[in-house]
Amino acid sequence: MTMPIATERSTIATTRVDVAPPDLPPVALLAQALLALAEQQGLAVAVKAVDDGRYLQASPAFTSLLGTDPASLVGRTDADWLDTATAALLRAADHTALAQGAALASEHRFDWRGERREFKVLRVATTQGDRRLLCCIWQDLAPQRQREAQLRVALDQLEQQQKANDALRQELSEQGLRDQASGLNSRAHFDDQMRRELDLSTREHREFALVYMALDPFNDKAGALGARAQERICEAMGRLLRGNTRAMDASCRMDDRHFAVLLSGVGLATAHSRMEGLRRQCATQIVMLDGEELGFTVAMGVASFPHTAHGHDELIAACSAALAEAKRRGGNTVALASIRFESA
Known part of the structure; x- marks a missing residue:
């Protein structure tokens, strides 16, 4: 079943994290640790298999982000809930993280449910026996962008106030002269x-x-x-x-x-x-x-x-x-x- 999520365009910006990944535990323990951390931090976390891209574990925050539930998501791929073009871009980012051999942070920008959304995704590759896994931590950048916009407005207001103060000082100085x-x-x-x-x-x-x-x-x-x-x-x-x-x-x-x-x-x-x-x-x-x-x-x-x-x-x-x-x-x-x- 494909979930009705409209996506027009996606862009990706990647940043390599120059820290070698430690030896990680098996998938069950890794998933439990990540999901426990996600619950505390409110992060959206998912673990999927590299070979076929199917989800193995997901936090409630991640499935809520997609508008589904863990039972419906496990065993499915990105192509099952996104359009083909966006799913291909996410898949390409997965392979880039695997090729880097280290944790990789990517920013994804696309239209999601009729609005422009921005996400930061941290991908960490690991293995369980012969099986390769990819742990993805999604962060919604909307609150951060809102804070940045508010900060820009505040800085603009401070700049305008500074200019007004400078003009007033200049006027007072000229009045004295x-x-x-x-x-x-x-x-x-x-x-x-x-x-x-x-x-x-x-x-x-x-x-x-x-x-x-x-x-x-x-x-x-x-x-x-x-x-x-x-x-x-x-x-x-x-x-x-x-x-x-x-x-x-x-x-x-x-x-x-x-x-x-x-x-x-x-x-x-x-x-x-x-x-x-x-x-x-x-x-x-x-x-x-x-x-x-x-x-x-x-x-x-x-x-x-x-x-x-x-x-x-x-x-x-x-x-x-x-x-x-x-x-x-x-x-x-x-x-x-x-x-x-x-x-x-």
Whole structure:
């Protein structure tokens, strides 16, 4: 009688166990030992004859796996309960184990009773007199595959959480380095960059420029809108500064109305030309708030190293003096620091 088990395809992966099999007892004792172990471990164990492939002993777990009972299985072959192709593959795995002369672990994947199943089978060859036997221990891999899938999901979740944590740390780090309204560097970060630029320029004997900027007093319309108008103008100023500086430059919002720009590798004349262009953009920039058009202008003071100052404090003082001069002129202008001339 052939048991109605649908099988479409089977694949086998084998792994040799590099341990020589010990001398095993006769079939009755071997079967009893294996079946007792199977009962304890919940494994599916079967013993069959090599010459004709007929089952001699089987554990309840194995016969339950096949949907039959020991009495119905004993004396039958794989071909009696599987389709021809799958039975041939199992038979081939049996012969491979016999040829290896050692315990052989194989993985079988095929459709069983309408679902994809995976099993790991350990085959151990032995003899009883002139009769060769094959002990097969079947392990259903479904629980293991389920645990592996759950582990993969857990690892994926941990990875996603790690990425989210990294992004949050990066965001918090950037928040500490940047002003939220303007998107420019914070004052502390800008000061660090200026010190590095000063050290580099001193070592390589090159120049750079420092620019201080101050928003001119707002007109009546912007002044009436108060802090919200000031914040919107600061946002616009940040966009203009980011758009008019290079990656090697640095800009920051010093306070509510003051900004600073460091122009790497730029002399006084080039810095003046670039800041004059920025001043004109500010004067023509359209800023909208609550349907009202706001305008703003800036005063700028430009100093350079080493032409107007030879050190950090001197450079800041020269730039502040130039900004003060721009304000004295009424704002909306660019003033240059005085060039220092060394006596011969």
